[in-house]
Structure formats: C-alpha cells, structure tokens
C-alpha cells in the first residue's frame with residue numbers, strides 16, 4: 510500500500526455554540542503528528558474553541574507539517590500558500606505552522622515567504638506550543654480539556670512515550686528535525702493513557718520512532734507495557750513503531766503472557782537486500798529480520814506483521830530490488846507501505862540514481878506483490894476466530910489489526926469473537942460468536 514502524503518483535518522467538534530470560535534487543524538504525516546495535533550486541539554479547547562474542518566468557518570488554522578519525504582513537505586507548503594486568501598478575508602484570523610517541516614525550514618524562511626503566518630513552532634518545541642497560544646490568544650482559564658480522539662475511532666487513543674530518534678538511518682531526516690530520543694517518565698505516560706481511558710478509549714497506542722527502545726531510569730519498555738496493561742478500562746494495547754534492534758527476551762515473555770497486547774506489529778524492514786540494509790545503516794540483515802519474525806510468531810501464534818519498504822535507494826540494483834520483492838512473500842506481511850526514495854540532503858552520493866520511470870516501475874511492481882501477498886494472508890484467516898474491538902455495530906478491528914465487518918451483533922466499544930467467513934480487499938467478513 511502506498512501511503513498518501515495527504516493531510517487529515519480534525520473535525521469532531523460538532524455542536525459548536527454559534528458564538529464560539531473555531532480552529533481548523535490540518536495534519537500531515539505520521540501518528541506522532543496526529544498525537545501532537547490532539548494536544549494542540551486540547552490547548553484550543555481550553556480557550557473555548559471548537560474544531561472545524563471547514564476553513565471558511567475557522568478563526569484560527571494550524572498546519573502540522575511533515576518533511577519525511579519531499580512530497581509531504583511540498584504538500585504542506587502548498588497548503589500554507591493557500592491560506593493567503595483565507596487570511597485576506599479574515600485578517601484577524603491566526604495562522605500557526607508547526608511540526609517537522611516547520612523545524613527544517615525555520616521561522617525566518619517561513620515568515621519571509623508567508624508574511625501572514627503568526628507563529629512557527631518546530632517539532633522540537635512542540636511541547637511549548639502553549640507559549641505561542643498565549644502570545645496570540647492569551648492565557649487559558651484553569652483546568653484541563655478532556656481528551657478527544659481526532660484521527661482514530663473514539664475507542665482508540667494515542668499516547669506518546671518518546672520523542673525524537675537517536676538512530677542514524679542514512680535516508681531519514683527525523684533525527685535532524687525531531688532531535689535525539691527523549692523518553693517521557695512512566696508516570697507521565699501512564700497518567701496520559703489513564704486519562705484517555707477515562708474519557709472513553711478502550712485501546713491505547715503507545716507511540717515513538719523506536720518505541721521499543723524506551724528506557725526511563727530503570728523502567729524498560731517491557732515493564733512499561735506490563736504497567737500499561739493493568740490500567741483500568743484497557744481492552745487492548747498497541748505500539749508503534751518498534752525497531753528490530755530492540756527486541757529482547759523480556760519483551761517476548763510479555764507478548765507470550767499478555768493477551769491484551771495486540772497480535773499485530775508494524776515492523777518496518779525498508780529493504781530485502783543485505784547490501785542496501787547496510788548502506789541504510791539499519792543494523793540488521795535480512796536473515797536476522799526473518800529470524801526475529803519467526804521468534805515473534807512463536808511467542809504469539811497468529812501474529813500479523815506489517816512493514817514499510819523504500820524502493821530506489823541510491824545504488825539499489827535490479828538484484829537488490831528482487832530481494833525486496835522476495836521478502837514480501839517470505840515475511841508474510843499482512844500489509845506494507847511502500848515509498849519511493851526521497852533524498853533529504855543535498856549530498857551528491859545521496860541523490861536518487863535511477864530514473865523516475867524506473868523508480869515508478871519498481872514501486873508498481875512492489876505494490877502488486879504486496880497486494881497479492883495481503884490477499885493470501887487475509888484468505889489464510891478464513892475459518893479462524895478473531896477478537897474484534899467494535900467501532901460501530903458492523904465494523905471493528907481485530908487484534909491483528911484487520912478491518913472486520915459483520916452483518917450484526919457488534920456493539921461499539923465492546924470486544925467480541927468473530928468467525929471469519931470470507932475476505933475481500935483489506936477486510937475480513939464474519940459472524941459474531
């Protein structure tokens with residue numbers, strides 16, 4: 510699956526009082542950005558703002574940007590450009606540009622190019638967004654705004670457990686824009702998750718760029734998981750994105766012993782070629798990655814694994830690419846996000862060295878291999894029982910992160926066993942048991 514570089518607007522504000530002000534939050538990029546946008550939304554709500562996805566009704570706009578690939582950065586920049594007309598019609602309206610592209614491009618550049626932007630807050634300063642709000646709108650009255658999910662179903666909430674990344678994958682801009690890894694204290698993590706469960710979430714997704722490298726004082730990732738799994742009201746715990754380097758025996762034990770820990774892992778591999786993995790500085794070989802998958806699947810039979818691939822990394826030969834294609838079937842991935850390599854530096858050795866046509870052809874070939882493999886994986890679940898957390902009466906997600914549809918019998922927010930009877934596209938169909 511090719512991940513679209515689109516923005517998601519936050520619109521669960523419903524029922525705004527006619528006099529209240531509105532904020533439109535446009536979020537580009539990953540779940541970390543979505544989690545940051547939820548924090549920003551809460552800061553606005555404390556000031557009496559409601560959310561809207563209709564720009565013309567907004568009194569303030571936040572563009573939460575991404576720069577992981579050039580295309581994502583370009584989209585965010587065009588979005589900011591389009592706000593010029595909005596600001597001309599609403600000169601008192603406030604524009605906030607935040608996140609990873611804001612960090613990379615900087616305030617001087619962004620305010621120079623877009624003179625209507627009020628505040629620029631880079632990814633490294635996102636926790637100080639409140640300071641910008643105070644400058645523009647004044648302090649908020651005392652009290653917390655209750656958590657509201659904006660990007661997932663009401664059942665699923667994000668909790669960020671670490672920011673930044675201390676690895677140095679050669680293609681990746683994240684460490685430069687988000688800085689080195691910093692872990693939040695277990696107390697802060699557990700309080701955040703508990704508040705979200707209290708507000709109605711049933712499932713928590715712990716977030717971090719190398720989430721399983723979490724360590725705070727003596728608390729390891731596995732210990733944090735065990736504590737989170739005991740939170741009242743929690744039905745299911747997920748995390749993303751783990752890195753192959755940080756799995757240990759203690760984690761395997763948690764996976765074996767804790768049924769509430771989701772039977773799904775999004776474990777980006779990036780390439781199936783040892784030569785390219787080494788050039789990418791991923792720290793593992795194809796064989797080590799496959800061995801890890803086998804150990805994970807032994808600890809949690811039925812575990813579904815999804816991944817990310819990059820095609821067209823500098824020096825990737827047809828043979829390297831064939832190794833990636835072969836890995837799709839060998840890895841048994843339920844889903845894979847596939848990206849064309851996007852240079853994030855001007856260094857000549859990091860420029861793409863195959864034509865755009867060849868890049869596109871490899872992407873297409875990989876996408877069809879992924880699609881065919883996903884079909885096999887989904888068909889392999891027919892006749893099996895999956896545990897579904899329902900979002901509506903007819904739809905929910907299984908522990909393996911499959912979309913599941915039933916004709917009847919689901920109850921939003923509840924867990925039920927479903928016997929899978931058929932599979933189509935990315936969805937399993939079945940009956941509640």
Ligand code: SAM
Pocket residue numbers: 539577578680681682683717718719750751752776777779817818819848849850851852853
């Ligand atoms: N921290 C995660 C990890 O290491 O697995 C990944 C985070 S990154 C924001 C998400 C995905 O973007 C990566 O897994 C990779 O496939 C893709 N990506 C990162 N840099 C890229 C680049 N320069 N060009 C194309 N895709 C890229």
Ligand code: SF4
Pocket residue numbers: 674675676677678681682683684718719752
């Ligand atoms: Fe980027 Fe992930 Fe590698 Fe960190 S681990 S540098 S976020 S791809």
